[in-house]
Amino acid sequence: MSRSAEAYWRANVRLVLLLLAVWFAVSYGAGILFVDVLDRFTLPGTEVPLGFWFAQQGSIYVFVALIFVYVVRMNRMDREFGVDEGDDT
Amino acid sequence: MNVQAWTFTLVGLTFALYIAVAIWSRARSTRDFYVAGTGVSPLANGMATAADWMSAASFLSMAGLISFQGYDGSVYLMGWTGGYVLLALLLAPYLRKYGAFTVPDFVGDRYYSQVARFVAVICALFVSFTYVAGQMRGVGIVFGRFLEVDVGVGVLIGMGIVFFYAVLGGMKGITYTQVTQYCVLIFAYLVPAIFLSMLITGNVVPQFGFAGTDLASGLPLLERLDGLHQELGFAAYTDGSKSTIDVFFITAALMVGTAGLPHVIIRFYTVPRVRDARISAGWALLFIAVLYTTAPAVAAFARTNLLTTVSDRPYAEAPEWFTTWEGVGLMGFDDVNGDGTIQYVGPNAVDASGAPVRNELTIDRDIMVLANPEIAGLPDWVVGLVAAGGLAAALSTAAGLLLVVSSAVSHDLLKRGFRPDISERGELIAARVSAGVAVVVAGWLGINPPAFVAEVVAFAFGLAASSFFPVILLGIFSRRMNREGAIAGMVTGITFTAAYIVYFSFVNPAADTPEHWWFGISPEGIGGVGMVLNFAVAWMVSRVTPPPPEPVQIMLDKIRVPRGAGAAHEISA
Numbered sequence: 254m255s256r257s258a259e260a261y262w263r264a265n266v267r268l269v270l271l272l273l274a275v276w277f278a279v280s281y282g283a284g285i286l287f288v289d290v291l292d293r294f295t296l297p298g299t300e301v302p303l304g305f306w307f308a309q310q311g312s313i314y315v316f317v318a319l320i321f322v323y324v325v326r327m328n329r330m331d332r333e334f335g336v337d338e339g340d341d342t
Numbered sequence: 343m344n345v346q347a348w349t350f351t352l353v354g355l356t357f358a359l360y361i362a363v364a365i366w367s368r369a370r371s372t373r374d375f376y377v378a379g380t381g382v383s384p385l386a387n388g389m390a391t392a393a394d395w396m397s398a399a400s401f402l403s404m405a406g407l408i409s410f411q412g413y414d415g416s417v418y419l420m421g422w423t424g425g426y427v428l429l430a431l432l433l434a435p436y437l438r439k440y441g442a443f444t445v446p447d448f449v450g451d452r453y454y455s456q457v458a459r460f461v462a463v464i465c466a467l468f469v470s471f472t473y474v475a476g477q478m479r480g481v482g483i484v485f486g487r488f489l490e491v492d493v494g495v496g497v498l499i500g501m502g503i504v505f506f507y508a509v510l511g512g513m514k515g516i517t518y519t520q521v522t523q524y525c526v527l528i529f530a531y532l533v534p535a536i537f538l539s540m541l542i543t544g545n546v547v548p549q550f551g552f553a554g555t556d557l558a559s560g561l562p563l564l565e566r567l568d569g570l571h572q573e574l575g576f577a578a579y580t581d582g583s584k585s586t587i588d589v590f591f592i593t594a595a596l597m598v599g600t601a602g603l604p605h606v607i608i609r610f611y612t613v614p615r616v617r618d619a620r621i622s623a624g625w626a627l628l629f630i631a632v633l634y635t636t637a638p639a640v641a642a643f644a645r646t647n648l649l650t651t652v653s654d655r656p657y658a659e660a661p662e663w664f665t666t667w668e669g670v671g672l673m674g675f676d677d678v679n680g681d682g683t684i685q686y687v688g689p690n691a692v693d694a695s696g697a698p699v700r701n702e703l704t705i706d707r708d709i710m711v712l713a714n715p716e717i718a719g720l721p722d723w724v725v726g727l728v729a730a731g732g733l734a735a736a737l738s739t740a741a742g743l744l745l746v747v748s749s750a751v752s753h754d755l756l757k758r759g760f761r762p763d764i765s766e767r768g769e770l771i772a773a774r775v776s777a778g779v780a781v782v783v784a785g786w787l788g789i790n791p792p793a794f795v796a797e798v799v800a801f802a803f804g805l806a807a808s809s810f811f812p813v814i815l816l817g818i819f820s821r822r823m824n825r826e827g828a829i830a831g832m833v834t835g836i837t838f839t840a841a842y843i844v845y846f847s848f849v850n851p852a853a854d855t856p857e858h859w860w861f862g863i864s865p866e867g868i869g870g871v872g873m874v875l876n877f878a879v880a881w882m883v884s885r886v887t888p889p890p891p892e893p894v895q896i897m898l899d900k901i902r903v904p905r906g907a908g909a910a911h912e913i914s915a
Contacts, residue, residue: 300562308416
């Protein structure tokens with residue numbers, strides 16, 4: 254593997270780990286492990302217990318956002334490292 | 343028009359639509375048949391993936407489960423959506439770059455081993471057949487209840503439709519019918535949800551209504567629900583009763599299982615480029631999230647509705663839908679105290695004097711979504727629409743699964759296994775014949791469902807989580823992972839998970855209680871532990887055995903960069 258390919262792979266893994274940390278925090282963190290703590294608060298503007306909201310709504314919204322962030326960042330990274338697929342194949 | 347006429351009309355119209363789409367998009371080559379010629383646009387693929395994934399279980403059963411389990415039902419919501427993040431970030435782009443036709447294809451090539459390929463084929467077949475049986479049962483329920491035809495006839499009609507477009511169209515036909523089916527099912531899910539939301543909370547958007555106010559009592563909806571639960575002796579709706587560790591592991595098993603399901607993974611082989619695979623995972627989850635964020639709202643509305651309409655009412659005055667569902671055996675009333683009133687209460691219920699009250703009502707969880715429009719007194723056409731939506735969900739998933747079965751036989755077993763010299767034409771015929779046989783077997787399972795469908799579906803998730811996911815992930819992210827490690831890991835993961843589930847579900851069901859489970863982890867969640875074991879064993883074994891050969895290293899370099907994806911092709915590593 255060339256040096257630039259190695260750098261690309263490292264940057265890729267770093268991005269994935271960062272996004273997975275958020276993924277873990279909103280579902281296993283807010284929705285499961287700390288649900289009782291968060292349930293003492295409510296979602297701002299509503300009366301919904303916060304931990305319960307994360308488990309049944311919030312985590313799903315964050316999941317969708319995570320994939321779109323990944324797509325945008327990866328596509329940009331592909332171009333920076335010159336490994337993108339061009340406009341057509 | 344009455345409910346039945348509406349149902350016949352809407353189901354008939356949607357079926358005609360699926361057949362028309364299937365004829366327009368039929369397959370002409372094995373590439374068309376397995377991966378739709380890799381020419382599917384990311385948006386269409388996202389929609390097809392959403393329909394592929396959302397089965398009769400998501401459409402019919404999930405809101406009902408959440409409705410009865412409250413917070414505990416969150417495991418399905420997080421588990422069945424969070425898996426897409428894993429799929430999008432860790433698997434889909436690389437598998438698309440590799441450009442195989444099936445999942446066992448990748449496993450067999452990456453681990454340079456026919457044994458690994460064969461183990462993967464067995465897992466794929468097992469997972470898919472279990473699932474298909476569940477879908478056919480869903481078809482049977484809808485037909486039995488709304489069209490008042492025999493369940494067997496219902497399954498036969500469903501089989502006929504799937505047979506037609508899966509066998510004729512292959513992946514190409516399936517993809518475009520799934521796009522149509524997504525539109526049907528999401529419309530059918532949202533219409534009653536919006537009606538209910540307006541009825542109960544006065545808010546048009548169910549997701550907002552969920553966080554809004556119950557009009558009847560003036561209290562916030564969830565507070566009102568917790569109050570009703572306490573009054574009737576159920577655990578609080580927003581609390582749940584499963585242990586934290588169990589919720590954690592069930593969620594993990596469902597998430598990882600989702601990312602390892604072959605019928606979902608192969609959808610990402612159908613797009614032209616790596617970046618299309620990435621974005622179509624995003625579209626897929628967005629389309630899925632529309633239903634999955636609506637479901638908990640529907641669950642809360644349905645629960646409120648049910649508790650306020652049936653509880654403490656005289657049985658003689660029970661509404662019409664109550665008696666219809668009772669007629670098909672999915673609701674039951676047993677007047678334990680002989681007062682002629684329906685007592686629907688939880689385990690902690692007591693009367694004014696403090697004496698315990700016994701529950702007299704049983705409700706099959708699977709009927710909540712179907713019964714909802716009737717409970718709320720919505721127009722007849724909404725009921726028909728829900729029936730058509732449930733069928734769309736069941737058929738779209740069944741078709742995707744049948745394709746996995748067919749390609750496992752014709753491609754993995756024949757072409758890449760026992761008959762490598764088979765011609766393109768012969769392979770296509772074999773694919774169609776095995777799809778046909780699979781439809782018949784699935785139909786038979788639907789008419790004579792094994793008594794343990796629910797356990798077996800949990801088994802399928804645990805199996806996918808503890809076998810496929812670690813092997814594929816390590817195959818991409820670890821250069822050192824070799825044949826010996828992968829096979830040892832898969833075998834350990836599967837054996838452990840299967841043994842735990844079989845012991846508690848079949849050998850000793852009496853012991854299936856939290857005090858007997860290891861660390862309080864239920865058989866539903868044990869796949870998460872199996873996955874960890876798989877990773878650990880694979881890593882250790884791979885360190886003490888020779889590294890993978892040179893061609894595999896070169897293949898790894900290639901799949902890690904997007905450039906040069908092109909069409910699906912065969913690599914011999």
